[in-house]
Amino acid sequence: MNDRFSDRVLGWFDVHGRKDLPWQQDISAYRVWVSEIMLQQTQVTTVIPFFERFVARLPTVQALAAADEDTVLHYWTGLGYYARARNLHRSAREIVTNHGGQLPMTLDGLLALPGIGRSTAGAIIAIAGDQRGVILDGNVKRVLARHFAVEGWLGERTVADALWQLADQTTPHQRVADYTQAIMDLGATVCMRQPQCGDCPVQQTCLACRTQTTAQYPGRKPRKEKPVKTTRMLIIENPEGEVLLLQRPPTGLWGGLWSFPECDDQNAFIADHGLTMVEEIALRPFRHSFTHYHLDITPMQVRVDTPNASTVAEASARWVLPQSPPPIGFTRPVTRIFEALYSNSLL
Ligand code: SF4
Structure with a gap:
């Protein structure tokens, strides 16, 4: 199943995947890291101009570490979730102080930095390090929850554990950088809220599609009125x-x-x-x-x-x-x- 799932996703990516995003050019750990943090709660089209301005003004870890917080927040203004910018800034200073200005390209090393979770670390390792890294961002969760009919709300521990296990099983050992981009793209452009199953490379094995229950996955968070x-x-x-x-x-x-x-x-x-x-x-x-x-x-x-x-x-x-x-x-x-x-x- 693993090879066939990832092969089909990679075959689709070769034809339909996005390969011209700004962080896919001049790939470096720094650029991938900044893009992954910006993409955590924000869509690609919104992120692009912010990313370009940010890396034009702060092109390296060293430049980010040397900037004052007002400058960093200025280039983040409008993106929201400002803790991301403050953590990025703190991490840059830690990388310069403790890692000689190079992002530590191990899961533990990245996880020790402020604001980097397991999925972001996996993406950096896979895309910038071309080592096997596993990701599970919102797009990937949606694809896997539907394809394998994983029930329950994604915020629940048992559901998250099941999805991480599936993410690990479906991630290939070859072409992992491409696969990482591919599975994110598949979620962002085909397996959207209204999935386009007719265009999907894993349609034949997708349990939600076969049972016409795509609307049930991923499971919804129990409703609670916001104060x-x-x-x-x-x-x-x-x-x-x-x-x-x-x-x-x-x-x-x-x-x-x-x-x-x-x-x-x-x-x-x-x-x-x-x-x-x-x-x-x-x-x-x-x-x-x-x-x-x-x-x-x-x-x-x-x-x-x-x-x-x-x-x-x-x-x-x-x-x-x-x-x-x-x-x-x-x-x-x-x-x-x-x-x-x-x-x-x-x-
Ligand atoms: S077949 Fe449809 S529901 Fe299943 S993974 Fe593809 S797009 Fe998503």
């Missing part, structure tokens, strides 16, 4: 048209990114920071959804008559001109409000 939290964000504008941003603590939600001050009482915040309010405008609330909860945001535009911007002198505070923002990392609500304020769509 809703609320916050008020202050868009404090000084007479020069600059707005006040505060840097979030280095860990936790939006760690290290720059965002608007949040508080219940804008009058107290304004007074505490030596500012004088001349006007406040309530903007339309909007929702930002995280994996585990929704955040309902009420933006308040507050104009202050305080020309001396140094009245807010904390190191983690800065005044920013929204029309020409500096190259630092912003939270999604900041980019959204910057865009909206100048097209007035929130007003």
Whole structure:
């Protein structure tokens, strides 16, 4: 079964697989690593421009390690899941300090680095190291769960164990780099949410397809309503048209990114920071959804008559001109409000 499954997947890849993605050119462990981290929760088409900008500005492990966190987060702004960027940065520094600037090309060595899990490590080993590495990303899980009719939600330990075992059994010993790309491509372009079974090289042995039960696989996560939290964000504008941003603590939600001050009482915040309010405008609330909860945001535009911007002198505070923002990392609500304020769509 193993050879036949992987042979058919490889035969399909030779004809239909993607071979012109940016990280498939000038292959290096660094480029594969960056692409795999970006692809963890984001689709290929979204990742491509981010990847190209990121490696153009930070082309090596050494360049990434030497960059400051604001620069790294700036090049990640818009991709979301910013812990990925912070872990990438920490790992680069560890690689330079402890591994002579070379990614350790063993499963244990890679797993010891922040942000690299078993599947990402397998992909790096297979694609950049051309050694046998096993992957099980979201696309591969979907293919295997359907082909072998693995029941249950993928987040359950027993289901994950069964899929890892199948991933190991189906991974060949030859052409492992191509196979790794091939099985990911198969999931991304054929075995999608609405599978195109007529175009699939493993259709004849696929249990879900044969029993017309593809919609049942992978099993769904038991439903749970996301809680809703609320916050008020202050868009404090000084007479020069600059707005006040505060840097979030280095860990936790939006760690290290720059965002608007949040508080219940804008009058107290304004007074505490030596500012004088001349006007406040309530903007339309909007929702930002995280994996585990929704955040309902009420933006308040507050104009202050305080020309001396140094009245807010904390190191983690800065005044920013929204029309020409500096190259630092912003939270999604900041980019959204910057865009909206100048097209007035929130007003
Ligand atoms: S036959 Fe259909 S369901 Fe089965 S692996 Fe191929 S695309 Fe997915």
